[in-house]
Every structure is written in C-alpha cells, then in structure tokens.
Amino acid sequence: MSAQPTDTQPSRPRIRDAEATKGRILDAAKKEFARNGLEGARVDAIALEANANKRMIYHYFESKEKLFQTVLENAYFDIRESEKKLELDSLDPREALERLVRFTWNYYIQNPEFISLVNSENLAQARHLKTSEPVKIVSRRFVGLVDTILKRGVSEGIFRSGIDPVQLNITIAAVSYYYFTNQYTGSIIFERDLMSESAQAERIRFNIDTILRIVCL
Amino acid sequence: MSAQPTDTQPSRPRIRDAEATKGRILDAAKKEFARNGLEGARVDAIALEANANKRMIYHYFESKEKLFQTVLENAYFDIRESEKKLELDSLDPREALERLVRFTWNYYIQNPEFISLVNSENLAQARHLKTSEPVKIVSRRFVGLVDTILKRGVSEGIFRSGIDPVQLNITIAAVSYYYFTNQYTGSIIFERDLMSESAQAERIRFNIDTILRIVCL
DNA sequence: TACCAAAGTAACCAATCGGTGCAAAAAGGG
DNA sequence: CCCTTTTTGCACCGATTGGTTACTTTGGTA
Numbered sequence: 001m002s003a004q005p006t007d008t009q010p011s012r013p014r015i016r017d018a019e020a021t022k023g024r025i026l027d028a029a030k031k032e033f034a035r036n037g038l039e040g041a042r043v044d045a046i047a048l049e050a051n052a053n054k055r056m057i058y059h060y061f062e063s064k065e066k067l068f069q070t071v072l073e074n075a076y077f078d079i080r081e082s083e084k085k086l087e088l089d090s091l092d093p094r095e096a097l098e099r100l101v102r103f104t105w106n107y108y109i110q111n112p113e114f115i116s117l118v119n120s121e122n123l124a125q126a127r128h129l130k131t132s133e134p135v136k137i138v139s140r141r142f143v144g145l146v147d148t149i150l151k152r153g154v155s156e157g158i159f160r161s162g163i164d165p166v167q168l169n170i171t172i173a174a175v176s177y178y179y180f181t182n183q184y185t186g187s188i189i190f191e192r193d194l195m196s197e198s199a200q201a202e203r204i205r206f207n208i209d210t211i212l213r214i215v216c217l
Numbered sequence: 218m219s220a221q222p223t224d225t226q227p228s229r230p231r232i233r234d235a236e237a238t239k240g241r242i243l244d245a246a247k248k249e250f251a252r253n254g255l256e257g258a259r260v261d262a263i264a265l266e267a268n269a270n271k272r273m274i275y276h277y278f279e280s281k282e283k284l285f286q287t288v289l290e291n292a293y294f295d296i297r298e299s300e301k302k303l304e305l306d307s308l309d310p311r312e313a314l315e316r317l318v319r320f321t322w323n324y325y326i327q328n329p330e331f332i333s334l335v336n337s338e339n340l341a342q343a344r345h346l347k348t349s350e351p352v353k354i355v356s357r358r359f360v361g362l363v364d365t366i367l368k369r370g371v372s373e374g375i376f377r378s379g380i381d382p383v384q385l386n387i388t389i390a391a392v393s394y395y396y397f398t399n400q401y402t403g404s405i406i407f408e409r410d411l412m413s414e415s416a417q418a419e420r421i422r423f424n425i426d427t428i429l430r431i432v433c434l
Numbered sequence: 435t436a437c438c439a440a441a442g443t444a445a446c447c448a449a450t451c452g453g454t455g456c457a458a459a460a461a462g463g464g
Numbered sequence: 465c466c467c468t469t470t471t472t473g474c475a476c477c478g479a480t481t482g483g484t485t486a487c488t489t490t491g492g493t494a
Contacts, residue, residue, distance in 0.1 A: 016441050016490055037340055040256035043482060053443050058483065118402055119336055123254055126401035139406040166407050167423045171392055177399075178391030184343035185335055189356040190383050206384045213430040235471070260452060270473055275453065 022060050024050040029057075030071050034113035038068055038120045068120075069128040073135055075117050079107060080138040088145060093153035094212065100145070101208050105176045109200075115181050143169060150215065159215045168214065175207045239277050241267040246274075247288050251330035255285055255337045286345040289338055290352055292331050296324060297355040305362060310370035311429065317363070318425050322393045326417075332398050360386060367432065376432045385431065392424045 028050035032041045043064055047054040061067040086103055088096040108115055121129055129135055146165045153159030179186070179194065187194045194203075245267035249258045260281055264271040278284040303320055305313040325332055338346055346352055363382045370376030396403070396411065404411045411420075 018441065021441080037254055037256055039254055040340075042480090044480090053441095054482090055444090055484080056442065059441085064482065116340065118399065119340070122399055122401045123257075123333065123336070126405055129402055129405050136405065136408070140408075143407060164419070164423070166409065167420065169407070170396060170403065170420075171423070171427060173399075174391045174395030175388055178395050179387060181398075182335065182339055182390075182394075184339045185346055186387065188343055188346050188353065190360060190386070191353070191357075192383065202381070203384065203387075206381070206388070210388060210427065210431055214427055238471080259450090261450095270471095271452090272454085272473070273471075276471080281452065 018060075021050075021052050021056055025052055025057055025060065025067075026071060026074065028052075029067050030075070030113050030117070033068055033071055033120060034116035037116070038124060041068075065128070069132070072117050072121055072128055073132055075111075075114050076129075076135045077138060079111070079114060080142050082107060083142055083145065086145075088149060093149050093156060093159060094216075096149045097153075097211055097215065098208050100149070101172055101176070101211050102204065104172055105204050105207065108176055108180050112180070115177060119181060146172070153215060158217065160217050163215060168211070171214065172211055175210055176204075179203055235277075238267075238269050238273055242269055242274055242277065242284075243288060243291065245269075246284050247292070247330050247334070250285055250288055250337060251333035254333075255341060258285075282345070285337075286349070289334050289345055290349055292328075292334050293346075293352045294355060296328070296331060297359050299324060300359055300362065303362075305366060310366050310373060310376060311433075313366045314370075314428055314432065315425050317366070318389055318393070318428050319421065321389055322421050322424065325393055325397050329397070332394060336398060363389070370432060375434065377434050380432060385428070388431065389428055392427055393421075396420055 025046065028046045029041075032046045032049060036042070041064070043057060044054060046067075047057055050057075057067060061070060083103065086099060088099060091099060143166065146169045150159060150163055150165050150168065154161045183194050193199060242263065245263045246258075249263045249266060253259070258281075260274060261271060263284075264274055267274075274284060278287060300320065303316060305316060308316060360383065363386045367376060367380055367382050367385065371378045400411050410416060
C-alpha cells in the first residue's frame with residue numbers, strides 16, 4: 001500500500017471548470033438513469049461516477065427530477081440531430097427508407113441509454129417531456145422526414161398511396177426498439193441469444209423487409 | 218375525532234383465509250409494481266392497497282424481489298393461458314394470424330400491467346425470469362403457435378416459405394407493445410392522442426395489414 | 435496584491451425504505 | 465376445553481435516500 005490518500009492523482013491541482021463538471025455530471029447521470037431507471041438511480045452514484053461533489057449536482061441542476069429532465073431532453077436533441085445528417089432526399093425512396101431503418105437500428109445499438117431513458121419517461125407518464133417545448137419543436141422535423149419519402153415514392157409510382165406517415169414512423173421505431181428493450185426476457189422466452197452477431201444481422205434484414213413490404217405496391 | 222383506533226372496522230371479526238390474503242397481496246403488488254416499477258414500488262403501499270398487514274407480505278413472499286418474481290411469473294402464465302384458448306387451428310391461416318394480432322392488441326389493452334412488468338424485468342436484465350423453469354415451459358407452446366400457422370399457410374400456397382417464426386412472433390408483439398408502452402412520449406412527439414378510440418382503431422388495422430404483408434406472397 | 439464571485443467540498447439531516455421480533459388472536463384437531 | 469398451528473398486528477431497526485448548511489479554495493481582475 002502506498003501513502004497516497006486516494007487512487008486519483010495525489011495532489012491534483014484541481015482545475016475549476018464549470019462546463020466540464022456539468023458535462024461529467026450529465027454523462028454520469030445518463031448512465032445511471034439508463035441502468036437503474038428514474039427511481040432506481042442514486043444521486044450519490046452519479047456524483048461518484050462524475051468525479052464531482054454531490055452538492056454540485058444540486059447547484060447546477062436543482063433536483064434529481066430536473067437532472068433527469070435535462071438528460072432526457074439532451075437525448076432527444078441528439079437523436080434528432082443525428083437524423084438530420086442522413087440526407088435522405090438524395091436517395092431514391094426505397095433506399096431512403098432502408099437507410100432510415102438501418103439508422104434507427106444502429107442508433108439504438110450505439111446509444112442503448114436512449115431506449116432506457118424513454119422507458120423511464122413513459123413509466124412517469126411523460127411528465128418531464130410535457131413541459132419541454134424544445135423537444136416538441138425538434139420532433140416536428142423528424143415526422144416530416146418519412147412523410148417526404150412517402151410522397152416521393154407515391155409520385156414515382158413505387159409506393160402505394162394513403163399510408164399514414166405517423167403509423168409508418170411508429171412501426172419503424174417499434175420493430176427495432178422492441179427487439180432491444182426486451183432483449184433479456186426475449187432471449188429467455190425464445191431460448192435464443194437475440195444479441196449475437198448473427199441474430200442481429202437476421203433481425204435487421206427482417207425489419208427492412210417488413211418496412212418495404214408495408215409501403216411497396 | 219372518534220375513539221376508534223384505526224379507520225378499519227372497529228371490531229372486524231377477522232376471517233382466516235390465507236389464500237384470499239395472498240391473492241389480495243398479489244393483486245395489489247401487480248398494480249403497484251406496474252405503476253411505479255420494481256424500484257419505485259413501495260411495500261407499505263402494497264400492504265395498504267391489499268388491506269393486509271405488511272408483515273404478511275414477508276410471511277408469504279419472503280422479500281420484495283420474490284414478490285415481484287411471483288407477480289411476474291403469474292403474468293406470463295396468464296397471457297399464455299389466454300393464448301391457448303384461441304383455437305387458431307380451426308381457422309384458415311390468414312384469419313388465424315389476424316386473430317392472433319387482435320388478441321395481442323386486446324390483451325395489452327385489458328392487461329396494461331403486463332407491459333409495465335415486462336419493462337421492469339428487462340431493466341433488471343431478466344434476473345427474476347432466468348431462474349423460472351415454469352415460464353420457459355409455457356413459452357415453448359407459444360412459439361409453436363405461429364410456427365404451425367406459418368407451415369399451414371405455406372402448404373396451402375398462400376404464405377411464402379422461409380419465414381422465421383420467431384422473427385414474426387417478435388414483430389407481432391412489437392407493433393402493439395411499442396404503441397402502448399410509448400403512448401405518453403408518443404402522444405407528445407407525434408402531437409396526436411394515440412389512445413383515442415379512432416387512433417386505436419387505425420393502429421390495429423395498420424398492424425394486421427403489416428403482419429399479413431410480411432407473410433403473404 | 436487585495437478582493438470577491440464562482441467553483442468545489444465535507445459533514446450532516448430528516449424522512450423513508452425494506453425488513454424483523456415478538457406476541458396476541460383465531461382456527462381446528464383431540 | 466385445551467393446546468398447537470396458522471394468521472395477524474404493531475412497534476421498531478439499521479441503512480439509505482434526496483437534499484442542505486456552512487465552509488474553503490480558486491482564479492480573473494481593479
């Protein structure tokens with residue numbers, strides 16, 4: 001054993017950086033809320049993980065609930081921002097739809113916290129999102145995405161008309177979201193490792209096929 | 218203020234009925250776990266709701282976790298039992314599939330606790346279900362259901378071959394499950410009341426259409 | 435360099451949580 | 465009618481929780 005007091009650097013010059021501290025708290029909170037849910041998350045655990053003092057959480061974010069709200073809003077901003085970078089208008093409608101399905105799948109894989117946060121928010125009956133005007137604003141653009149693809153497909157004569165873009169949007173999310181959020185109970189009930197490489201490859205193909213079958217003539 | 222010690226009947230004759238007490242606790246626990254999640258649920262609240270003493274919960278179910286496990290297992294037994302009553306073999310494959318999609322939808326409506334309990338279990342990485350052999354057993358029959366319909370449809374020349382029954386099973390659940398579990402955030406993001414009568418009717422039609430498009434030639 | 439708002443810390447608190455010890459009350463067999 | 469077993473009630477506990485009080489340290493700047 002050494003005489004050093006902790007496993008951090010012995011006499012860290014302690015840099016003051018409010019933005020960095022806020023960022024570390026948000027990152028830690030996202031992890032903790034995703035892993036344990038809104039009720040299960042521990043403020044002390046967030047402070048520890050963020051390498052920050054618990055008092056700073058209340059200094060910057062007021063309460064556990066407000067912290068969750070901020071984490072959740074940021075999560076929505078992030079996914080909508082990523083979607084904007086897809087440039088689906090340059091692709092033909094079928095390819096645009098396939099890319100959107102793939103994007104949704106990959107986003108959930110790379111950001112597993114997103115699904116868990118949304119689940120927590122729905123258990124809370126969306127009480128944090130209700131008051132968030134910014135999230136509503138960024139969501140509008142997102143709904144328009146599928147609508148545009150659908151209209152283009154119809155005018156090109158490859159998609160059938162009369163499809164509700166909201167229903168399609170929901171279904172695109174559903175077939176991937178459900179697979180991930182229920183991966184643990186699913187792997188038991190179907191007696192198959194749903195998260196193996198081969199199972200994942202199989203599922204994404206099935207999902208693309210499903211969505212294209214909905215829209216094509 | 219009256220002199221009565223509590224708000225229960227002053228000298229209730231106290232009937233001994235272990236099974237009834239257990240049942241009331243399980244009902245109350247199901248509601249409480251569904252509403253607040255595994256971590257958010259309060260044992261005192263369950264006791265109050267069940268009109269039973271908290272001590273009885275630990276007498277009959279040992280711990281909060283074990284109580285949750287029992288509630289969850291019962292929920293799975295119930296849905297699988299209901300599915301058995303569908304008699305899908307007497308219908309032609311297309312109708313059988315439609316009935317199964319409708320059943321899944323209606324079951325989620327009539328048993329909203331089921332979805333919430335499954336969500337909680339997945340947040341807990343299915344640690345309660347892992348050790349439950351009975352749930353695995355009743356699940357096998359369930360997977361076989363869709364497989365049988367699919368095979369019949371192929372031999373009758375109305376379904377295409379090569380469809381993985383597990384993928385189809387997952388998709389049937391997904392398109393309804395996702396709609397309900399995300400009803401609160403969904404209603405905000407799509408700026409539409411997803412739970413209105415008309416919205417529900419629209420969704421179930423869309424779901425039946427989706428599933429039939431997957432299997433039909 | 436003296437000053438002071440901003441950033442960070444440690445110790446603490448009241449409330450609440452899951453879980454228990456213990457014994458009274460009620461049923462049922464002899 | 466007694467006595468064992470099951471069912472019930474109440475008070476209580478140690479641990480943990482979200483949140484706070486009071487304080488020190490830092491770094492830009494007048």
